[in-house]
Amino acid sequence: MVKKFSFMLLVILIVILASCSDKPTPETNAESNEDQLTLAIGGEPDDGFDPTTGWGRYGSPLFQSTLLTQDSEMEMTYDLATDYHVSEDGLTWTLTLREDVQFSDGEPLTATDVKFTYEKAKQAQSIVDLANQERVETEGDYQVTFHLSQPQSTFVYTLQRLGIVPEHAYDENYAENPVGSGPYQLVEWRKGEQLIVEKNPHYYGNEFEFEQLTFLFAGEDQAIAAAKAGQVDVLSVPITMADQEIKGMKQISLQSVDNRGVMLPYPEPTTNEEGEQVGNDVTSDPAIRKALNYAVDREAIVDGVLNGEGTVAYSSADGLPWGNSDTTIEDADQERAEQILTDAGWQRGEDDFFEKDGQKASITLYYPSGDQMRQSLSLVFADMINQFGMEVTTEGVSWSEMEREMHANPVMMGWGSHDPIEIYSLYHSSMQGIDYYNANYYHNEQVDHYLDQAIHARTEDEAYEYWKLAQWDGETGINTLGDAPWVWLVNLNHIYYINETIEIGDQKVQPHGHGWPITDFITEWQVVE
Amino acid sequence: MKKNMLIPLFLFLVFYLLSFVINDTIRLDLIGKNQAPSLSHLFGTDWLGRDMLLRTLKGIQLSITLGIVTALLSTCLGLLLSLLATFNPLFDKLVAWLIDLFLSLPHLVTLILISFVLGGGFKGVVIGLMLTHWPAITRVLRAELLQLQTMPYVQISKQLGKGFWWRARHHFLPHLFPQLMVGFTLIFPHAILHEASITFLGFGLSAEQPAIGIILSESMQYLSSGMWWLAFFPGLTLLMMIILFQCFAKAFKHYLERDRSYGHYFNG
Numbered sequence: 001m002v003k004k005f006s007f008m009l010l011v012i013l014i015v016i017l018a019s020c021s022d023k024p025t026p027e028t029n030a031e032s033n034e035d036q037l038t039l040a041i042g043g044e045p046d047d048g049f050d051p052t053t054g055w056g057r058y059g060s061p062l063f064q065s066t067l068l069t070q071d072s073e074m075e076m077t078y079d080l081a082t083d084y085h086v087s088e089d090g091l092t093w094t095l096t097l098r099e100d101v102q103f104s105d106g107e108p109l110t111a112t113d114v115k116f117t118y119e120k121a122k123q124a125q126s127i128v129d130l131a132n133q134e135r136v137e138t139e140g141d142y143q144v145t146f147h148l149s150q151p152q153s154t155f156v157y158t159l160q161r162l163g164i165v166p167e168h169a170y171d172e173n174y175a176e177n178p179v180g181s182g183p184y185q186l187v188e189w190r191k192g193e194q195l196i197v198e199k200n201p202h203y204y205g206n207e208f209e210f211e212q213l214t215f216l217f218a219g220e221d222q223a224i225a226a227a228k229a230g231q232v233d234v235l236s237v238p239i240t241m242a243d244q245e246i247k248g249m250k251q252i253s254l255q256s257v258d259n260r261g262v263m264l265p266y267p268e269p270t271t272n273e274e275g276e277q278v279g280n281d282v283t284s285d286p287a288i289r290k291a292l293n294y295a296v297d298r299e300a301i302v303d304g305v306l307n308g309e310g311t312v313a314y315s316s317a318d319g320l321p322w323g324n325s326d327t328t329i330e331d332a333d334q335e336r337a338e339q340i341l342t343d344a345g346w347q348r349g350e351d352d353f354f355e356k357d358g359q360k361a362s363i364t365l366y367y368p369s370g371d372q373m374r375q376s377l378s379l380v381f382a383d384m385i386n387q388f389g390m391e392v393t394t395e396g397v398s399w400s401e402m403e404r405e406m407h408a409n410p411v412m413m414g415w416g417s418h419d420p421i422e423i424y425s426l427y428h429s430s431m432q433g434i435d436y437y438n439a440n441y442y443h444n445e446q447v448d449h450y451l452d453q454a455i456h457a458r459t460e461d462e463a464y465e466y467w468k469l470a471q472w473d474g475e476t477g478i479n480t481l482g483d484a485p486w487v488w489l490v491n492l493n494h495i496y497y498i499n500e501t502i503e504i505g506d507q508k509v510q511p512h513g514h515g516w517p518i519t520d521f522i523t524e525w526q527v528v529e
Numbered sequence: 530m531k532k533n534m535l536i537p538l539f540l541f542l543v544f545y546l547l548s549f550v551i552n553d554t555i556r557l558d559l560i561g562k563n564q565a566p567s568l569s570h571l572f573g574t575d576w577l578g579r580d581m582l583l584r585t586l587k588g589i590q591l592s593i594t595l596g597i598v599t600a601l602l603s604t605c606l607g608l609l610l611s612l613l614a615t616f617n618p619l620f621d622k623l624v625a626w627l628i629d630l631f632l633s634l635p636h637l638v639t640l641i642l643i644s645f646v647l648g649g650g651f652k653g654v655v656i657g658l659m660l661t662h663w664p665a666i667t668r669v670l671r672a673e674l675l676q677l678q679t680m681p682y683v684q685i686s687k688q689l690g691k692g693f694w695w696r697a698r699h700h701f702l703p704h705l706f707p708q709l710m711v712g713f714t715l716i717f718p719h720a721i722l723h724e725a726s727i728t729f730l731g732f733g734l735s736a737e738q739p740a741i742g743i744i745l746s747e748s749m750q751y752l753s754s755g756m757w758w759l760a761f762f763p764g765l766t767l768l769m770m771i772i773l774f775q776c777f778a779k780a781f782k783h784y785l786e787r788d789r790s791y792g793h794y795f796n797g
């Protein structure tokens with residue numbers, strides 16, 4: 001027995017000593033080869049690099065280029081197109097293309113390729129929604145006309161995101177062997193390991209710095225270890241690991257609309273056509289939804305859970321041109337929350353939780369168990385609301401289980417897109433129960449009306465007006481002052497470590513998805529001494 | 530001998546009962562998060578400011594409860610199957626074949642398979658552990674029973690017309706009792722460690738439950754940022770508990786196996 005214990009002690013001692021020793025300091029940093037970059041930003045695309053099935057909707061498509069694009073101020077600029085024109089009725093969009101564009105195999109890019117791409121994308125019925133596109137016509141080699149069945153202001157965002165594929169080189173293997181007119185062409189893709197790309201010699205845009213890029217698809221720990229050994233130039237890290245010092249690298253923290261919030265079931269309990277449970281006894285009361293919004297202390301969550309690397313969120317589009325700044329409320333106001341509930345007839349019961357007609361203010365909050373950030377947010381949210389006087393139990397489940405629960409129970413969700421159509425998807429009654437969109441079955445006639453008008457607006461500015469009205473028009477709306485179908489909590493900052501010698505310039509407010517969006521302006525990255 | 534047995538058992542029970550004193554919800558404290566072990570937080574705090582000592586004790590409680598349940602179930606299953614084996618030669622062959630089958634498969638793989646098929650969670654883990662831990666004890670019991678069957682007094686009972694269940698209750702069970710106890714105490718730590726490992730691998734208990742395996746797998750993400758106490762103390766505590774129980778089990782085994790025939794000399 002004594003022998004065994006002494007052996008145990010030895011083992012413990014070794015472990016303690018090992019944990020005390022300093023981490024090895026890397027000898028060198030930065031690549032020896034100046035015009036090559038190694039990026040460990042995760043997010044290997046499972047479906048490959050085919051824009052018609054969704055590749056490139058965040059960040060740049062890299063291998064392909066788009067008709068229009070956005071600058072760092074989120075203003076629209078031209079890319080493949082040199083000019084675009086929308087008809088009076090908003091149904092016909094005419095674009096003129098540049099004439100000097102070649103694919104990486106040397107073939108010229110013409111209007112037929114554009115037509116092919118958009119028809120292919122519509123056919124694929126994937127994440128790129130082109131249901132409204134009636135037909136595409138070409139006129140000569142460099143003019144293309146889109147005919148829509150209804151006016152659609154958000155079509156301009158599709159033009160900014162859908163990379164053009166070559167008709168002559170498109171086959172079923174395209175996703176693995178992309179050919180396009182973008183700044184880079186594929187050299188090698190070893191699935192699960194790395195992606196190597198090199199400069200496209202036929203690229204029509206400005207000269208840019210880096211000849212070759214290597215994307216590593218390693219786990220977080222491996223990526224950080226590689227960065228510490230000086231083998232990585234651009235590294236994305238989750239917020240929980242943002243407190244590291246990596247020699248030779250600087251940390252940048254980009255603001256985002258990558259938001260997280262609690263989606264609250266809107267209607268009274270019922271069942272939908274598929275027989276699924278929809279709605280919730282407690283959260284169908286607007287007073288409960290508002291009280292939750294007022295009782296929660298968002299600032300404390302940003303400081304506590306995100307270590308300050310984030311911003312408070314009051315809507316799904318904070319800081320975007322179509323976000324309504326009236327949505328801001330004074331939160332962490334438990335007195336006000338209490339007032340709202342008391343006015344609506346809720347009373348504190350014996351256990352200090354609110355009750356009304358025998359119904360206890362008690363909800364179960366579901367979150368995906370694999371996502372530690374959502375877990376932390378859920379636990380903290382539950383803790384805050386429990387203290388205030390509503391019973392919140394949390395439950396971590398798989399995504400498929402969450403899909404079953406999300407219509408009838410609050411869930412921790414996240415969105416954040418550069419396309420305002422997301423607001424339509426989240427709140428329009430026609431999107432009820434479609435995928436994860438409007439999964440809480442929100443419905444408000446007036447909001448539907450504004451959203452329809454926003455979609456069918458002719459100009460972008462007009463559309464912005466309606467997007468904002470849908471959020472709050474002074475009387476009703478999606479936001480906290482109105483129906484409050486969500487408790488938006490935070491926008492997560494995206495944290496990157498970048499080689500000190502590289503300057504990446506201004507970035508847009510980052511969308512959902514941490515990793516690829518940083519490649520958005522990769523052609524403008526520079527080496528500085 | 531008695532001291533060897535009772536001290537570990539006492540310590541073990543103290544730890545176990547201590548965990549029941551703790552309130553069900555462990556408070557979050559965002560200001561005091563990520564603290565290294567100190568006097569106010571002996572095991573440190575995690576990334577949400579929860580006290581790791583409390584979480585560990587909660588985890589230990591769950592693990593032990595689960596261990597007791599599965600050890601009990603496995604032992605019962607073993608007993609049942611070994612009795613079945615004595616019933617008739619065909620059953621005996623079947624049981625022997627089942628034992629060989631389960632022993633030839635790697636433990637953890639079978640466990641993951643069963644638990645995964647049953648959808649994980651407490652139920653999945655318990656059933657998985659039960660179905661993987663019975664063969665060893667069943668083999669011992671079966672051998673013991675084969676020997677018992679040939680004993681003259683059992684044969685005489687049989688000739689006198691006593692039924693199978695009568696013999697099982699009056700002859701087999703009293704004889705098997707020490708084996709059962711030892712089997713139970715030996716399966717118990719095994720089951721706990723296996724529960725922790727499959728939970729750590731993500732096939733076991735759900736992230737909601739305060740199990741040691743969950744604590745360990747969560748803390749993996751923070752190890753590289755230097756928060757070693759998140760994994761170290763819970764792991765060490767689990768190990769200590771297992772060793773304590775193992776000590777008890779060993780002493781208990783010795784105690785039961787002592788030669789009773791000389792007992793009255795010592796007791797006077």
